[in-house]
Amino acid sequence: MSSLNEAKKIVELRRNLAIQKTQDIRSKLLENEDFKNAENKLGGLDFERSRREVYKLDTSEIDKQISQAILERDNALKKLGYSVDILQPEFACKICEDTGINNYKVCSCVEKERIKLEFEKYPELKSVPKSLDDIDFTIYDQQSKMFEKCAKYLKRNFVSEDRLSSIILFGATGVGKTYLAKTALLECMLSGQDVMFVNAIRLNKMFLEYHLAALENKKQILQKANSCDALVIDDLGVEPMLNNVTIPYLYELIIERASKKTIITTNLSQRDLENRYGQRIFSRLMDKERSAVIKLQGKDLRLSLSK
Ligand SMILES: [Zn+2]
Structure with a gap:
């Protein structure tokens, strides 16, 4: 529900x-x-x-x-x-x-209840600002410009529009990928969109659960991930590779969400991503018609965008 x-x-x-x-x-x-x-x-x-x-x-x-x-x-x-x-x-x-x-x-009382429930489901969203506009970029020192640029991009292309189906945030640990993704997702949630935040390890477990479930129980396991308006998959690449599970179900999820918004954060390089998940997933994620790739690297933000 x-x-x-x-x-x-x-x-x-x-x-x-x-x-x-x-x-x-x-x-x-x-x-x-x-x-x-x-x-x-x-x-x-x-x-x-x-x-x-x-x-x-x-x-x-x-x-x-x-x-x-x-x-x-x-x-x-x-x-x-x-x-x-x-x-x-x-x-x-x-x-x-x-x-x-x-x-x-x-009524606003229902909306208040909805937000309360969402915070119960995704307590990690409590720790970020309510909007990408509220981020204090000065604390990121030299990276602030890059960060601000990325936040503005997410605001335009993730929070406000449904134009792109996926945005991949590349970058080493600690550059703030997850923070940005969470803030963008919280902003979507507060504006009434159905959202989901899931770490790649948890998502992988859901794939396994789905794989092992009886047919009649399958649908509900991935229903939210497949159908919510905005999804964040955090830290793709840290999950263990499960044969016949990780890659095929990830691919299915990406296909299923072709017209819905998804942010994927990852510490992997593009090459690692391709090696790990194969050409099919890689080309889908890198498809410039549907996806944007953002690299948050130290002082230098490279945006590789379709438009
Ligand atoms: Zn009311």
């Missing part, structure tokens, strides 16, 4: 619980004679009022009686030590009353 659907479910459950709680309180209150009588009276009067409305009859007299019955009921409540609010469900979101919908759109 996507985090958005999970979030919708949570809000729906919240609403049901609030309503249930009010119903439970009401049942308890109905054990009191005064309250019960007032409620019964109100019920009858409400029914009569609706009937009169349907037949377009005068309701002024009945309205007076309703006001009187409400007063009696409220007095009964007061005697029991409750305020009238106790009869109304206490919804957590005052905007949508926990329906999850505001003005025909997803």
Whole structure:
């Protein structure tokens, strides 16, 4: 289930619980004679009022009686030590009353829940700025220009657009590839896109799990990786090579995501990448129509771009 659907479910459950709680309180209150009588009276009067409305009859007299019955009921409540609010469900979101919908759109409370769920799934995204624009480039000293250029590129081509299907960030450990990829992904997530962050070792385990799973269980294992709007595969090349698993499923994933955004970070050189994963994957990743290659190397950023 996507985090958005999970979030919708949570809000729906919240609403049901609030309503249930009010119903439970009401049942308890109905054990009191005064309250019960007032409620019964109100019920009858409400029914009569609706009937009169349907037949377009005068309701002024009945309205007076309703006001009187409400007063009696409220007095009964007061005697029991409750305020009238106790009869109304206490919804957590005052905007949508926990329906999850505001003005025909997803309410902000659902969005808040979705982001909370995403952070639970990808706690590593908590440690980066919320936007590529918020990165403090000065801390990267001499590399700041290169870093800034790369951040701007990711903003344009990964966060904002769907033009390229994959961006490969090459570079040694510590140049900030993962940091940039995470920040770009978090920005996508906060803008409402369905995202996934996965380390290559974990992804490889998922491939193995998929390989070994019974047919009916296969689909869900890679569903998110295949279908999310934006995926980061971190540190490709550190995973152990599993025969008949790593390469074929990686290739499948790349094909599956041909029209979706993916960032791959790697410490490997282009040559190592080709040697390790073979021509098929390599040429797909290097396909200038679909991919961009960014090399973050020391002070020198080389962008090898298709457009
Ligand atoms: Zn709401």
